[in-house]
Amino acid sequence: MLWPFELHRSYHRRNDIHARFGGQQQGGISTPANAPGIFIFTGHGADHVGYQDVFEADGSFRYTGQGQLGDMRMISGNRAIRDHVQNGKDLLLFQQTKRGGPVRFEGLYVCGGWEIEQQPDMHGQPRQAIVFMLVPQNGLSIEAVDLATETPPDLPLVELRERAFQAALASDEASPRVALANVRARSKAVRDYVLARAAGVCEGCRSTAPFLTTMGQPYLEAHHIHKLSDGGPDHPASVAALCPNCHRQAHFGADQVALNEVLLEQIRIIEK
Ligand SMILES: [Zn+2]
Ligand SMILES: [Zn+2]
Structure with a gap:
Protein backbone atom coordinates (compact mmCIF):
# COMPACT_ATOMS: atom_id res chain seq x y z
CA MET A 1 0.00 0.00 0.00
CA LEU A 2 1.58 3.20 -1.17
CA TRP A 3 -0.82 5.82 0.15
CA PRO A 4 0.94 7.67 2.98
CA PHE A 5 -1.76 6.66 5.50
CA GLU A 6 -1.30 3.98 8.12
CA LEU A 7 -4.20 1.82 9.18
CA HIS A 8 -5.97 3.14 12.33
CA ARG A 9 -3.71 6.18 12.62
CA SER A 10 -5.27 9.61 13.03
CA TYR A 11 -4.82 12.47 10.57
CA HIS A 12 -5.75 16.11 10.28
CA ARG A 13 -8.30 16.18 7.51
CA ARG A 14 -7.33 19.49 5.90
CA ASN A 15 -3.54 19.44 6.40
CA ASP A 16 -2.79 15.76 5.88
CA ILE A 17 -5.35 14.85 3.24
CA HIS A 18 -6.69 17.82 1.26
CA ALA A 19 -3.58 20.02 1.33
CA ARG A 20 -1.68 17.13 -0.19
CA PHE A 21 -4.18 15.49 -2.55
CA GLY A 22 -6.95 18.07 -3.04
CA GLY A 23 -10.65 17.24 -2.92
CA GLN A 24 -13.59 18.84 -1.12
CA GLN A 25 -12.73 19.72 2.50
CA GLN A 26 -16.34 19.36 3.63
CA GLY A 27 -18.87 16.58 3.34
CA GLY A 28 -18.73 12.82 3.47
CA ILE A 29 -17.40 12.09 -0.02
CA SER A 30 -14.35 13.94 -1.35
CA THR A 31 -13.37 13.43 -4.99
CA PRO A 32 -9.99 15.01 -5.79
CA ALA A 33 -9.56 15.51 -9.54
CA ASN A 34 -5.87 14.70 -9.70
CA ALA A 35 -5.37 11.92 -7.16
CA PRO A 36 -6.09 8.23 -7.84
CA GLY A 37 -8.52 7.95 -4.93
CA ILE A 38 -11.82 9.00 -3.36
CA PHE A 39 -11.83 9.97 0.33
CA ILE A 40 -14.86 8.81 2.30
CA PHE A 41 -15.62 10.17 5.76
CA THR A 42 -17.95 8.65 8.31
CA GLY A 43 -18.86 9.60 11.86
CA HIS A 44 -19.31 12.89 13.63
CA GLY A 45 -18.81 16.26 12.09
CA ALA A 46 -18.27 15.08 8.56
CA ASP A 47 -21.46 16.94 7.46
CA HIS A 48 -22.61 13.51 6.66
CA VAL A 49 -26.07 12.12 7.34
CA GLY A 50 -24.77 8.60 7.69
CA TYR A 51 -25.47 7.88 11.33
CA GLN A 52 -26.77 4.62 9.83
CA ASP A 53 -23.26 3.73 8.60
CA VAL A 54 -22.31 0.41 10.12
CA PHE A 55 -19.54 -2.18 9.98
CA GLU A 56 -20.93 -5.67 9.33
CA ALA A 57 -19.64 -8.77 11.08
CA ASP A 58 -17.68 -9.83 7.98
CA GLY A 59 -15.79 -6.51 7.89
CA SER A 60 -17.78 -4.94 5.07
CA PHE A 61 -19.14 -1.45 5.66
CA ARG A 62 -22.61 -0.06 4.89
CA TYR A 63 -22.07 3.54 3.86
CA THR A 64 -24.93 6.00 3.35
CA GLY A 65 -24.37 8.18 0.28
CA GLN A 66 -24.53 11.93 -0.28
CA GLY A 67 -27.62 14.18 -0.15
CA GLN A 68 -29.10 15.73 2.97
CA LEU A 69 -32.69 16.37 1.81
CA GLY A 70 -35.10 14.37 -0.32
CA ASP A 71 -34.34 11.20 -2.22
CA MET A 72 -30.66 10.59 -2.94
CA ARG A 73 -29.61 10.47 -6.56
CA MET A 74 -26.74 8.63 -8.23
CA ILE A 75 -24.80 11.82 -9.02
CA SER A 76 -21.49 13.46 -8.02
CA GLY A 77 -19.96 11.74 -4.97
CA ASN A 78 -22.43 8.84 -5.10
CA ARG A 79 -21.66 8.19 -8.74
CA ALA A 80 -17.93 8.47 -8.01
CA ILE A 81 -18.19 5.63 -5.47
CA ARG A 82 -20.32 3.48 -7.77
CA ASP A 83 -17.88 3.92 -10.71
CA HIS A 84 -14.57 3.94 -8.83
CA VAL A 85 -13.44 0.63 -10.34
CA GLN A 86 -13.92 1.76 -13.95
CA ASN A 87 -12.29 5.10 -13.11
CA GLY A 88 -9.26 3.49 -11.51
CA LYS A 89 -9.79 5.17 -8.14
CA ASP A 90 -9.08 3.66 -4.73
CA LEU A 91 -11.65 4.21 -1.97
CA LEU A 92 -10.05 5.40 1.30
CA LEU A 93 -12.26 5.32 4.39
CA PHE A 94 -11.71 7.72 7.31
CA GLN A 95 -13.68 7.82 10.55
CA GLN A 96 -14.20 10.90 12.69
CA THR A 97 -15.03 10.06 16.29
CA LYS A 98 -15.37 13.64 17.57
CA ARG A 99 -16.71 16.76 15.85
CA GLY A 100 -13.77 18.84 14.66
CA GLY A 101 -11.33 16.13 15.74
CA PRO A 102 -8.86 14.14 13.68
CA VAL A 103 -9.94 11.43 11.24
CA ARG A 104 -8.79 7.84 11.61
CA PHE A 105 -7.77 5.88 8.52
CA GLU A 106 -9.83 2.68 8.31
CA GLY A 107 -8.29 1.32 5.14
CA LEU A 108 -8.94 0.82 1.45
CA TYR A 109 -12.32 -0.46 0.30
CA VAL A 110 -13.96 -1.68 -2.89
CA CYS A 111 -17.60 -0.97 -3.76
CA GLY A 112 -19.35 -4.34 -4.06
CA GLY A 113 -22.78 -2.89 -4.81
CA TRP A 114 -25.49 -0.70 -3.30
CA GLU A 115 -29.14 -0.73 -2.34
CA ILE A 116 -31.91 1.79 -1.83
CA GLU A 117 -33.13 2.01 1.75
CA GLN A 118 -35.72 4.22 3.42
CA GLN A 119 -34.01 6.57 5.90
CA PRO A 120 -34.92 9.93 7.44
CA ASP A 121 -33.32 13.01 5.86
CA MET A 122 -31.83 15.81 7.96
CA HIS A 123 -35.36 17.16 8.71
CA GLY A 124 -36.54 13.73 9.74
CA GLN A 125 -38.60 13.18 6.59
CA PRO A 126 -38.52 9.65 5.18
CA ARG A 127 -36.68 9.42 1.87
CA GLN A 128 -34.89 6.95 -0.38
CA ALA A 129 -31.22 6.74 0.59
CA ILE A 130 -28.43 5.06 -1.36
CA VAL A 131 -26.48 2.66 0.85
CA PHE A 132 -23.17 1.37 -0.52
CA MET A 133 -21.78 -2.00 0.44
CA LEU A 134 -18.03 -1.48 0.77
CA VAL A 135 -15.71 -4.47 1.05
CA PRO A 136 -12.25 -4.10 2.61
CA GLN A 137 -9.56 -4.35 -0.04
CA ASN A 138 -7.27 -5.95 2.50
CA GLY A 139 -7.32 -9.66 1.66
CA LEU A 140 -8.31 -9.04 -1.96
CA SER A 141 -4.85 -8.03 -3.04
CA ILE A 142 -3.29 -10.18 -5.69
CA GLU A 143 -0.74 -12.10 -3.74
CA ALA A 144 2.08 -14.01 -5.32
CA VAL A 145 0.85 -17.12 -3.52
CA ASP A 146 -2.53 -16.93 -5.32
CA LEU A 147 -0.86 -16.61 -8.66
CA ALA A 148 1.53 -19.44 -7.95
CA THR A 149 -1.09 -21.99 -6.90
CA GLU A 150 -3.81 -21.28 -9.44
CA THR A 151 -4.41 -22.79 -12.80
CA PRO A 152 -6.06 -20.43 -15.26
CA PRO A 153 -9.58 -21.28 -16.50
CA ASP A 154 -9.46 -23.26 -19.72
CA LEU A 155 -11.29 -20.72 -21.89
CA PRO A 156 -10.43 -18.92 -25.12
CA LEU A 157 -8.95 -15.44 -24.75
CA VAL A 158 -12.02 -13.73 -26.29
CA GLU A 159 -14.21 -15.31 -23.65
CA LEU A 160 -11.89 -14.34 -20.78
CA ARG A 161 -11.86 -10.81 -22.18
CA GLU A 162 -15.66 -10.65 -22.34
CA ARG A 163 -15.91 -11.87 -18.74
CA ALA A 164 -13.35 -9.31 -17.53
CA PHE A 165 -15.08 -6.35 -19.19
CA GLN A 166 -18.50 -7.47 -17.95
CA ALA A 167 -17.16 -7.93 -14.44
CA ALA A 168 -15.74 -4.42 -14.38
CA LEU A 169 -19.24 -2.93 -14.69
CA ALA A 170 -20.85 -1.76 -11.45
CA SER A 171 -23.32 -4.09 -9.82
CA ASP A 172 -26.33 -3.08 -7.74
CA GLU A 173 -26.80 -6.24 -5.74
CA ALA A 174 -25.86 -5.43 -2.21
CA SER A 175 -26.22 -7.92 0.59
CA PRO A 176 -22.82 -8.12 2.32
CA ARG A 177 -22.32 -11.70 1.16
CA VAL A 178 -23.17 -10.88 -2.45
CA ALA A 179 -21.01 -7.76 -2.37
CA LEU A 180 -17.96 -9.71 -1.23
CA ALA A 181 -18.60 -12.44 -3.81
CA ASN A 182 -19.05 -9.79 -6.53
CA VAL A 183 -15.77 -8.13 -5.69
CA ARG A 184 -13.84 -11.41 -5.56
CA ALA A 185 -15.32 -12.60 -8.86
CA ARG A 186 -14.56 -9.25 -10.53
CA SER A 187 -11.02 -9.28 -9.27
CA LYS A 188 -10.38 -12.80 -10.50
CA ALA A 189 -12.02 -12.29 -13.91
CA VAL A 190 -9.80 -9.28 -14.59
CA ARG A 191 -6.66 -11.09 -13.40
CA ASP A 192 -7.41 -14.27 -15.42
CA TYR A 193 -7.87 -12.23 -18.58
CA VAL A 194 -4.83 -10.00 -18.13
CA LEU A 195 -2.54 -12.99 -17.53
CA ALA A 196 -3.97 -14.78 -20.57
CA LEU A 212 7.11 -21.35 -14.17
CA THR A 213 4.99 -21.84 -11.05
CA THR A 214 4.55 -25.25 -9.41
CA MET A 215 1.33 -25.43 -11.45
CA GLY A 216 3.38 -25.04 -14.61
CA GLN A 217 2.16 -21.51 -15.38
CA PRO A 218 4.43 -18.61 -16.40
CA TYR A 219 4.81 -16.32 -13.38
CA LEU A 220 3.70 -12.70 -13.88
CA GLU A 221 2.03 -10.25 -11.49
CA ALA A 222 -1.05 -8.07 -12.02
CA HIS A 223 -0.33 -4.33 -11.67
CA HIS A 224 -3.10 -1.69 -11.35
CA ILE A 225 -1.78 1.23 -13.33
CA HIS A 226 -3.92 4.12 -12.04
CA LYS A 227 -4.03 3.16 -8.40
CA LEU A 228 -1.41 3.69 -5.75
CA SER A 229 -2.06 0.20 -4.41
CA ASP A 230 -2.68 -3.13 -6.09
CA GLY A 231 -5.64 -5.30 -5.18
CA GLY A 232 -9.35 -5.43 -5.80
CA PRO A 233 -10.90 -5.35 -9.23
CA ASP A 234 -9.98 -2.85 -11.88
CA HIS A 235 -10.74 -2.26 -15.50
CA PRO A 236 -8.86 -4.70 -17.78
CA ALA A 237 -7.54 -1.72 -19.77
CA SER A 238 -5.71 -0.41 -16.71
CA VAL A 239 -4.19 -3.63 -15.40
CA ALA A 240 -0.85 -4.90 -16.76
CA ALA A 241 0.82 -8.30 -16.34
CA LEU A 242 4.41 -7.61 -15.27
CA CYS A 243 7.50 -9.57 -14.32
CA PRO A 244 8.51 -9.00 -10.65
CA ASN A 245 11.31 -6.57 -11.63
CA CYS A 246 9.09 -4.37 -13.78
CA HIS A 247 6.41 -4.52 -11.09
CA ARG A 248 8.72 -3.17 -8.37
CA GLN A 249 9.97 -0.55 -10.81
CA ALA A 250 6.38 0.57 -11.56
CA HIS A 251 5.86 1.25 -7.83
CA PHE A 252 9.30 2.33 -6.62
CA GLY A 253 11.40 3.38 -9.63
CA ALA A 254 12.53 6.98 -10.12
CA ASP A 255 10.92 6.68 -13.57
CA GLN A 256 7.66 5.14 -12.32
CA VAL A 257 5.43 7.88 -13.78
CA ALA A 258 6.87 7.50 -17.27
CA LEU A 259 6.81 3.71 -17.03
CA ASN A 260 3.13 3.68 -16.03
CA GLU A 261 2.28 6.02 -18.90
CA VAL A 262 4.00 3.74 -21.40
CA LEU A 263 2.16 0.71 -19.98
CA LEU A 264 -1.19 2.48 -20.20
CA GLU A 265 -0.59 3.49 -23.80
CA GLN A 266 0.50 -0.03 -24.82
CA ILE A 267 -2.57 -1.59 -23.23
CA ARG A 268 -4.84 1.05 -24.74
CA ILE A 269 -3.60 -0.01 -28.18
CA ILE A 270 -4.13 -3.71 -27.44
CA GLU A 271 -7.64 -3.14 -26.04
CA LYS A 272 -8.80 -0.72 -28.75
ZN1 LIG B 1 1.38 -2.91 -8.95
ZN1 LIG C 1 9.30 -7.00 -17.17
Whole structure:
Protein backbone atom coordinates (compact mmCIF):
# COMPACT_ATOMS: atom_id res chain seq x y z
CA MET A 1 0.00 0.00 0.00
CA LEU A 2 1.58 3.20 -1.17
CA TRP A 3 -0.82 5.82 0.15
CA PRO A 4 0.94 7.67 2.98
CA PHE A 5 -1.76 6.66 5.50
CA GLU A 6 -1.30 3.98 8.12
CA LEU A 7 -4.20 1.82 9.18
CA HIS A 8 -5.97 3.14 12.33
CA ARG A 9 -3.71 6.18 12.62
CA SER A 10 -5.27 9.61 13.03
CA TYR A 11 -4.82 12.47 10.57
CA HIS A 12 -5.75 16.11 10.28
CA ARG A 13 -8.30 16.18 7.51
CA ARG A 14 -7.33 19.49 5.90
CA ASN A 15 -3.54 19.44 6.40
CA ASP A 16 -2.79 15.76 5.88
CA ILE A 17 -5.35 14.85 3.24
CA HIS A 18 -6.69 17.82 1.26
CA ALA A 19 -3.58 20.02 1.33
CA ARG A 20 -1.68 17.13 -0.19
CA PHE A 21 -4.18 15.49 -2.55
CA GLY A 22 -6.95 18.07 -3.04
CA GLY A 23 -10.65 17.24 -2.92
CA GLN A 24 -13.59 18.84 -1.12
CA GLN A 25 -12.73 19.72 2.50
CA GLN A 26 -16.34 19.36 3.63
CA GLY A 27 -18.87 16.58 3.34
CA GLY A 28 -18.73 12.82 3.47
CA ILE A 29 -17.40 12.09 -0.02
CA SER A 30 -14.35 13.94 -1.35
CA THR A 31 -13.37 13.43 -4.99
CA PRO A 32 -9.99 15.01 -5.79
CA ALA A 33 -9.56 15.51 -9.54
CA ASN A 34 -5.87 14.70 -9.70
CA ALA A 35 -5.37 11.92 -7.16
CA PRO A 36 -6.09 8.23 -7.84
CA GLY A 37 -8.52 7.95 -4.93
CA ILE A 38 -11.82 9.00 -3.36
CA PHE A 39 -11.83 9.97 0.33
CA ILE A 40 -14.86 8.81 2.30
CA PHE A 41 -15.62 10.17 5.76
CA THR A 42 -17.95 8.65 8.31
CA GLY A 43 -18.86 9.60 11.86
CA HIS A 44 -19.31 12.89 13.63
CA GLY A 45 -18.81 16.26 12.09
CA ALA A 46 -18.27 15.08 8.56
CA ASP A 47 -21.46 16.94 7.46
CA HIS A 48 -22.61 13.51 6.66
CA VAL A 49 -26.07 12.12 7.34
CA GLY A 50 -24.77 8.60 7.69
CA TYR A 51 -25.47 7.88 11.33
CA GLN A 52 -26.77 4.62 9.83
CA ASP A 53 -23.26 3.73 8.60
CA VAL A 54 -22.31 0.41 10.12
CA PHE A 55 -19.54 -2.18 9.98
CA GLU A 56 -20.93 -5.67 9.33
CA ALA A 57 -19.64 -8.77 11.08
CA ASP A 58 -17.68 -9.83 7.98
CA GLY A 59 -15.79 -6.51 7.89
CA SER A 60 -17.78 -4.94 5.07
CA PHE A 61 -19.14 -1.45 5.66
CA ARG A 62 -22.61 -0.06 4.89
CA TYR A 63 -22.07 3.54 3.86
CA THR A 64 -24.93 6.00 3.35
CA GLY A 65 -24.37 8.18 0.28
CA GLN A 66 -24.53 11.93 -0.28
CA GLY A 67 -27.62 14.18 -0.15
CA GLN A 68 -29.10 15.73 2.97
CA LEU A 69 -32.69 16.37 1.81
CA GLY A 70 -35.10 14.37 -0.32
CA ASP A 71 -34.34 11.20 -2.22
CA MET A 72 -30.66 10.59 -2.94
CA ARG A 73 -29.61 10.47 -6.56
CA MET A 74 -26.74 8.63 -8.23
CA ILE A 75 -24.80 11.82 -9.02
CA SER A 76 -21.49 13.46 -8.02
CA GLY A 77 -19.96 11.74 -4.97
CA ASN A 78 -22.43 8.84 -5.10
CA ARG A 79 -21.66 8.19 -8.74
CA ALA A 80 -17.93 8.47 -8.01
CA ILE A 81 -18.19 5.63 -5.47
CA ARG A 82 -20.32 3.48 -7.77
CA ASP A 83 -17.88 3.92 -10.71
CA HIS A 84 -14.57 3.94 -8.83
CA VAL A 85 -13.44 0.63 -10.34
CA GLN A 86 -13.92 1.76 -13.95
CA ASN A 87 -12.29 5.10 -13.11
CA GLY A 88 -9.26 3.49 -11.51
CA LYS A 89 -9.79 5.17 -8.14
CA ASP A 90 -9.08 3.66 -4.73
CA LEU A 91 -11.65 4.21 -1.97
CA LEU A 92 -10.05 5.40 1.30
CA LEU A 93 -12.26 5.32 4.39
CA PHE A 94 -11.71 7.72 7.31
CA GLN A 95 -13.68 7.82 10.55
CA GLN A 96 -14.20 10.90 12.69
CA THR A 97 -15.03 10.06 16.29
CA LYS A 98 -15.37 13.64 17.57
CA ARG A 99 -16.71 16.76 15.85
CA GLY A 100 -13.77 18.84 14.66
CA GLY A 101 -11.33 16.13 15.74
CA PRO A 102 -8.86 14.14 13.68
CA VAL A 103 -9.94 11.43 11.24
CA ARG A 104 -8.79 7.84 11.61
CA PHE A 105 -7.77 5.88 8.52
CA GLU A 106 -9.83 2.68 8.31
CA GLY A 107 -8.29 1.32 5.14
CA LEU A 108 -8.94 0.82 1.45
CA TYR A 109 -12.32 -0.46 0.30
CA VAL A 110 -13.96 -1.68 -2.89
CA CYS A 111 -17.60 -0.97 -3.76
CA GLY A 112 -19.35 -4.34 -4.06
CA GLY A 113 -22.78 -2.89 -4.81
CA TRP A 114 -25.49 -0.70 -3.30
CA GLU A 115 -29.14 -0.73 -2.34
CA ILE A 116 -31.91 1.79 -1.83
CA GLU A 117 -33.13 2.01 1.75
CA GLN A 118 -35.72 4.22 3.42
CA GLN A 119 -34.01 6.57 5.90
CA PRO A 120 -34.92 9.93 7.44
CA ASP A 121 -33.32 13.01 5.86
CA MET A 122 -31.83 15.81 7.96
CA HIS A 123 -35.36 17.16 8.71
CA GLY A 124 -36.54 13.73 9.74
CA GLN A 125 -38.60 13.18 6.59
CA PRO A 126 -38.52 9.65 5.18
CA ARG A 127 -36.68 9.42 1.87
CA GLN A 128 -34.89 6.95 -0.38
CA ALA A 129 -31.22 6.74 0.59
CA ILE A 130 -28.43 5.06 -1.36
CA VAL A 131 -26.48 2.66 0.85
CA PHE A 132 -23.17 1.37 -0.52
CA MET A 133 -21.78 -2.00 0.44
CA LEU A 134 -18.03 -1.48 0.77
CA VAL A 135 -15.71 -4.47 1.05
CA PRO A 136 -12.25 -4.10 2.61
CA GLN A 137 -9.56 -4.35 -0.04
CA ASN A 138 -7.27 -5.95 2.50
CA GLY A 139 -7.32 -9.66 1.66
CA LEU A 140 -8.31 -9.04 -1.96
CA SER A 141 -4.85 -8.03 -3.04
CA ILE A 142 -3.29 -10.18 -5.69
CA GLU A 143 -0.74 -12.10 -3.74
CA ALA A 144 2.08 -14.01 -5.32
CA VAL A 145 0.85 -17.12 -3.52
CA ASP A 146 -2.53 -16.93 -5.32
CA LEU A 147 -0.86 -16.61 -8.66
CA ALA A 148 1.53 -19.44 -7.95
CA THR A 149 -1.09 -21.99 -6.90
CA GLU A 150 -3.81 -21.28 -9.44
CA THR A 151 -4.41 -22.79 -12.80
CA PRO A 152 -6.06 -20.43 -15.26
CA PRO A 153 -9.58 -21.28 -16.50
CA ASP A 154 -9.46 -23.26 -19.72
CA LEU A 155 -11.29 -20.72 -21.89
CA PRO A 156 -10.43 -18.92 -25.12
CA LEU A 157 -8.95 -15.44 -24.75
CA VAL A 158 -12.02 -13.73 -26.29
CA GLU A 159 -14.21 -15.31 -23.65
CA LEU A 160 -11.89 -14.34 -20.78
CA ARG A 161 -11.86 -10.81 -22.18
CA GLU A 162 -15.66 -10.65 -22.34
CA ARG A 163 -15.91 -11.87 -18.74
CA ALA A 164 -13.35 -9.31 -17.53
CA PHE A 165 -15.08 -6.35 -19.19
CA GLN A 166 -18.50 -7.47 -17.95
CA ALA A 167 -17.16 -7.93 -14.44
CA ALA A 168 -15.74 -4.42 -14.38
CA LEU A 169 -19.24 -2.93 -14.69
CA ALA A 170 -20.85 -1.76 -11.45
CA SER A 171 -23.32 -4.09 -9.82
CA ASP A 172 -26.33 -3.08 -7.74
CA GLU A 173 -26.80 -6.24 -5.74
CA ALA A 174 -25.86 -5.43 -2.21
CA SER A 175 -26.22 -7.92 0.59
CA PRO A 176 -22.82 -8.12 2.32
CA ARG A 177 -22.32 -11.70 1.16
CA VAL A 178 -23.17 -10.88 -2.45
CA ALA A 179 -21.01 -7.76 -2.37
CA LEU A 180 -17.96 -9.71 -1.23
CA ALA A 181 -18.60 -12.44 -3.81
CA ASN A 182 -19.05 -9.79 -6.53
CA VAL A 183 -15.77 -8.13 -5.69
CA ARG A 184 -13.84 -11.41 -5.56
CA ALA A 185 -15.32 -12.60 -8.86
CA ARG A 186 -14.56 -9.25 -10.53
CA SER A 187 -11.02 -9.28 -9.27
CA LYS A 188 -10.38 -12.80 -10.50
CA ALA A 189 -12.02 -12.29 -13.91
CA VAL A 190 -9.80 -9.28 -14.59
CA ARG A 191 -6.66 -11.09 -13.40
CA ASP A 192 -7.41 -14.27 -15.42
CA TYR A 193 -7.87 -12.23 -18.58
CA VAL A 194 -4.83 -10.00 -18.13
CA LEU A 195 -2.54 -12.99 -17.53
CA ALA A 196 -3.97 -14.78 -20.57
CA ARG A 197 -3.53 -11.61 -22.65
CA ALA A 198 0.14 -11.42 -21.69
CA ALA A 199 0.63 -15.09 -22.68
CA GLY A 200 3.73 -15.50 -20.53
CA VAL A 201 5.49 -12.31 -21.71
CA CYS A 202 5.92 -9.27 -19.41
CA GLU A 203 3.87 -6.33 -20.73
CA GLY A 204 6.61 -3.99 -19.49
CA CYS A 205 10.01 -5.26 -20.70
CA ARG A 206 8.61 -7.89 -23.14
CA SER A 207 10.81 -10.60 -21.56
CA THR A 208 9.52 -14.10 -21.01
CA ALA A 209 8.19 -14.72 -17.47
CA PRO A 210 11.20 -15.46 -15.21
CA PHE A 211 10.00 -18.90 -14.10
CA LEU A 212 7.11 -21.35 -14.17
CA THR A 213 4.99 -21.84 -11.05
CA THR A 214 4.55 -25.25 -9.41
CA MET A 215 1.33 -25.43 -11.45
CA GLY A 216 3.38 -25.04 -14.61
CA GLN A 217 2.16 -21.51 -15.38
CA PRO A 218 4.43 -18.61 -16.40
CA TYR A 219 4.81 -16.32 -13.38
CA LEU A 220 3.70 -12.70 -13.88
CA GLU A 221 2.03 -10.25 -11.49
CA ALA A 222 -1.05 -8.07 -12.02
CA HIS A 223 -0.33 -4.33 -11.67
CA HIS A 224 -3.10 -1.69 -11.35
CA ILE A 225 -1.78 1.23 -13.33
CA HIS A 226 -3.92 4.12 -12.04
CA LYS A 227 -4.03 3.16 -8.40
CA LEU A 228 -1.41 3.69 -5.75
CA SER A 229 -2.06 0.20 -4.41
CA ASP A 230 -2.68 -3.13 -6.09
CA GLY A 231 -5.64 -5.30 -5.18
CA GLY A 232 -9.35 -5.43 -5.80
CA PRO A 233 -10.90 -5.35 -9.23
CA ASP A 234 -9.98 -2.85 -11.88
CA HIS A 235 -10.74 -2.26 -15.50
CA PRO A 236 -8.86 -4.70 -17.78
CA ALA A 237 -7.54 -1.72 -19.77
CA SER A 238 -5.71 -0.41 -16.71
CA VAL A 239 -4.19 -3.63 -15.40
CA ALA A 240 -0.85 -4.90 -16.76
CA ALA A 241 0.82 -8.30 -16.34
CA LEU A 242 4.41 -7.61 -15.27
CA CYS A 243 7.50 -9.57 -14.32
CA PRO A 244 8.51 -9.00 -10.65
CA ASN A 245 11.31 -6.57 -11.63
CA CYS A 246 9.09 -4.37 -13.78
CA HIS A 247 6.41 -4.52 -11.09
CA ARG A 248 8.72 -3.17 -8.37
CA GLN A 249 9.97 -0.55 -10.81
CA ALA A 250 6.38 0.57 -11.56
CA HIS A 251 5.86 1.25 -7.83
CA PHE A 252 9.30 2.33 -6.62
CA GLY A 253 11.40 3.38 -9.63
CA ALA A 254 12.53 6.98 -10.12
CA ASP A 255 10.92 6.68 -13.57
CA GLN A 256 7.66 5.14 -12.32
CA VAL A 257 5.43 7.88 -13.78
CA ALA A 258 6.87 7.50 -17.27
CA LEU A 259 6.81 3.71 -17.03
CA ASN A 260 3.13 3.68 -16.03
CA GLU A 261 2.28 6.02 -18.90
CA VAL A 262 4.00 3.74 -21.40
CA LEU A 263 2.16 0.71 -19.98
CA LEU A 264 -1.19 2.48 -20.20
CA GLU A 265 -0.59 3.49 -23.80
CA GLN A 266 0.50 -0.03 -24.82
CA ILE A 267 -2.57 -1.59 -23.23
CA ARG A 268 -4.84 1.05 -24.74
CA ILE A 269 -3.60 -0.01 -28.18
CA ILE A 270 -4.13 -3.71 -27.44
CA GLU A 271 -7.64 -3.14 -26.04
CA LYS A 272 -8.80 -0.72 -28.75
ZN1 LIG B 1 9.30 -7.00 -17.17
ZN1 LIG C 1 1.38 -2.91 -8.95
